Amino acid sequence: MDVTAPGTSGMDVIATAGHVDHGKSTLVRALTGMEPDRWEEERRRGLTIDLGFAWTTLPSGRRLAVVDVPGHERFVGNMLAGVGSVPAALVVVAADDGWSAQTAEHVAVLDALGVRHALLAVTKADLADPAPVLADVRERLAATSLGSGPTGEVPGVAVSAATGAGVPDVVAALESLLAGLPAPDREAPVRLWIDRAFPVRGAGTVVTGTLAAGRVATGDRLQLGGREVGVRGVHSLGQPVERAEATARVALNLRGIAVEELSRGDALLTPGAFRGTAELDVTLARGGWAAGDDARLPAEVVVHVGSAAVGARLRPLEGTAVRLRLATPLPLRVGDRLLLRDPGARRVCGADVRDVDPPELRRRGAARRRAEELAAQPVGTAGAAAELARRRFVRAADFTAMGWPVPEQAAAVGPWLLAPGLVDELAAALPGIVARYRKLRPLEPGPPVAVARRALELPDDDLVPAVVREPLALREGRVVAATAGLPARVQQAVDRIRATLAADPFAAPDADQLRAAGLGPRELAAAVRDGQLVRIADGVYLAPGIAEQARARLAAVPAPFTLSQARSAWGTSRRVAVPLMEWLDARGVTERLPDDTRRLR
Ligand SMILES: Nc1nc2c(ncn2[C@@H]2O[C@H](COP(=O)(O)OP(=O)(O)O)[C@@H](O)[C@H]2O)c(=O)[nH]1
Numbered sequence: 001m002d003v004t005a006p007g008t009s010g011m012d013v014i015a016t017a018g019h020v021d022h023g024k025s026t027l028v029r030a031l032t033g034m035e036p037d038r039w040e041e042e043r044r045r046g047l048t049i050d051l052g053f054a055w056t057t058l059p060s061g062r063r064l065a066v067v068d069v070p071g072h073e074r075f076v077g078n079m080l081a082g083v084g085s086v087p088a089a090l091v092v093v094a095a096d097d098g099w100s101a102q103t104a105e106h107v108a109v110l111d112a113l114g115v116r117h118a119l120l121a122v123t124k125a126d127l128a129d130p131a132p133v134l135a136d137v138r139e140r141l142a143a144t145s146l147g148s149g150p151t152g153e154v155p156g157v158a159v160s161a162a163t164g165a166g167v168p169d170v171v172a173a174l175e176s177l178l179a180g181l182p183a184p185d186r187e188a189p190v191r192l193w194i195d196r197a198f199p200v201r202g203a204g205t206v207v208t209g210t211l212a213a214g215r216v217a218t219g220d221r222l223q224l225g226g227r228e229v230g231v232r233g234v235h236s237l238g239q240p241v242e243r244a245e246a247t248a249r250v251a252l253n254l255r256g257i258a259v260e261e262l263s264r265g266d267a268l269l270t271p272g273a274f275r276g277t278a279e280l281d282v283t284l285a286r287g288g289w290a291a292g293d294d295a296r297l298p299a300e301v302v303v304h305v306g307s308a309a310v311g312a313r314l315r316p317l318e319g320t321a322v323r324l325r326l327a328t329p330l331p332l333r334v335g336d337r338l339l340l341r342d343p344g345a346r347r348v349c350g351a352d353v354r355d356v357d358p359p360e361l362r363r364r365g366a367a368r369r370r371a372e373e374l375a376a377q378p379v380g381t382a383g384a385a386a387e388l389a390r391r392r393f394v395r396a397a398d399f400t401a402m403g404w405p406v407p408e409q410a411a412a413v414g415p416w417l418l419a420p421g422l423v424d425e426l427a428a429a430l431p432g433i434v435a436r437y438r439k440l441r442p443l444e445p446g447p448p449v450a451v452a453r454r455a456l457e458l459p460d461d462d463l464v465p466a467v468v469r470e471p472l473a474l475r476e477g478r479v480v481a482a483t484a485g486l487p488a489r490v491q492q493a494v495d496r497i498r499a500t501l502a503a504d505p506f507a508a509p510d511a512d513q514l515r516a517a518g519l520g521p522r523e524l525a526a527a528v529r530d531g532q533l534v535r536i537a538d539g540v541y542l543a544p545g546i547a548e549q550a551r552a553r554l555a556a557v558p559a560p561f562t563l564s565q566a567r568s569a570w571g572t573s574r575r576v577a578v579p580l581m582e583w584l585d586a587r588g589v590t591e592r593l594p595d596d597t598r599r600l601r
């Protein structure tokens with residue numbers, strides 16, 4: 001990992017794991033010189049109950065923060081909150097006791113979380129020969145996710161905190177373990193799972209957590225549930241810093257929230273970057289319940305992610321695919337690894353989040369088909385293109401907040417993403433929709449945009465223009481055939497009237513003439529919409545271009561002129577001249593003066 005810039009945090013974070021009393025806290029003390037057991041009760045009983053935090057600077061200059069977890073089975077919930085965001089583990093087993101049920105439970109947790117980086121410390125080497133325990137435990141760990149790291153095995157070191165023997169070996173082994181950790185994504189949005197919230201006199205509310213990705217700086221605004229809170233200050237490893245960058249232990253002083261409003265398991269988020277999820281599809285990880293000898297899945301589980309623990313109902317789909325309904329929504333993304341715990345049976349299982357906005361399963365066989373769909377897609381975010389194809393369209397911001405990258409071939413239209421090929425598919429369907437619409441309503445040039453949108457099963461009128469292609473066009477809020485025109489009978493009637501108007505532009509046909517031609521209100525409206533007639537007033541229709549023609553005649557009359565002078569210039573009746581004059585006033589062609597005379601503008 002790179003060297004820390006001044007003013008920022010920069011460190012590695014590991015968590016301890018192992019049976020109670022095997023020497024975790026003592027080893028952390030020996031490594032850091034700090035006391036990880038924070039509570040009076042913990043020191044009195046010599047027992048870690050809650051999470052402890054300590055840190056040190058290693059000889060290489062690399063800084064290391066340690067989250068010390070309780071080993072007692074009763075506090076496994078606290079243990080889970082501590083390891084949830086941490087990329088590497090320090091597994092502790094005592095030489096005089098060896099592998100135990102509790103060691104197994106902690107290792108099962110790390111395995112379910114998919115932790116791939118670990119160091120084994122066999123402690124109390126002064127009390128018993130550590131070699132057999134080292135060999136036994138390394139073999140057991142090799143079969144878990146811990147053994148799937150870069151070296152393919154878990155390094156092991158014997159140590160005695162009592163004599164100090166082996167402590168430098170632990171330090172050296174930590175150095176090489178940390179050097180092999182993948183670089184965190186510092187450009188990623190922040191999702192800081194809170195592990196502690198407490199008041200500080202004079203500062204207000206402070207929360208702590210392990211920042212696994214992204215960065216946080218003083219002045220940032222973060223989302224918490226439905227509200228935003230301000231970051232008033234950032235501390236890391238006991239020191240104020242301008243900003244903290246992943247991976248880091250951080251303490252944030254928050255503005256605008258009381259400590260009672262926060263608890264372990266809440267997450268501080270980059271605004272807009274996550275969505276609350278109550279229903280999701282997951283696939284159970286290798287070695288999960290489905291494969292065990294007790295193949296029955298529990299109906300209810302506790303879902304652990306980050307420092308959060310939320311009850312959930314579990315519905316098996318088929319194979320390893322499972323739908324979860326959470327009692328409380330969580331800010332989850334596709335690609336997240338969850339830990340499912342069956343508290344009754346004390347068993348855990350890893351689960352990969354596959355979909356945080358899954359389709360409803362209404363029809364018979366839908367669950368099986370959904371499981372097949374999931375099985376056919378790669379785990380993680382590589383299935384983005386397939387996912388977009390399944391959804392057809394989605395808001396880009398939603399898709400990203402679900403954890404999907406935007407597939408390269410997707411079409412972006414305003415705030416929407418359309419699946420590759422969908423624009424072409426819809427553009428090809430539109431002419432048929434327009435034709436069917438016009439068959440039912442021959443006087444209309446084509447369907448209004450909203451009607452076309454519904455027929456295309458699109459979510460937003462703004463998407464329609466993207467699929468309108470020649471010879472279709474958008475006109476006055478409708479999708480029209482460029483060559484739409486009027487039904488033949490209506491067109492002939494309009495043509496006759498246009499011929500009359502061509503000879504005498506101001507001789508608007510009267511009601512009887514229109515009726516005789518077969519032009520009722522709907523036909524006339526269609527002719528107007530089609531741009532073939534201009535409606536001056538009720539029952540008064542003239543040809544397009546009438547404004548220019550009226551103006552040209554008036555230009556020859558000395559201004560100001562009276563209505564009667566205009567009427568003579570146009571050579572028409574009062575029935576036409578009165579509304580035409582007002583129509584021209586309204587369009588700013590003419591101006592009405594206080595004495596009721598007009599002039600051209
Ligand atoms: N002799 C000996 N005792 C140890 C060693 N490490 C821890 N202990 C003792 O083992 C007990 C439990 O240690 P602790 O660190 O609290 O265990 P934890 O529950 O795993 O955190 C304490 O009394 C320690 O003093 C060691 O290397 N040698």
Ligand SMILES: [Mg+2]
Pocket residue numbers: 024025026047048068069070071
């Ligand atoms: Mg302890």
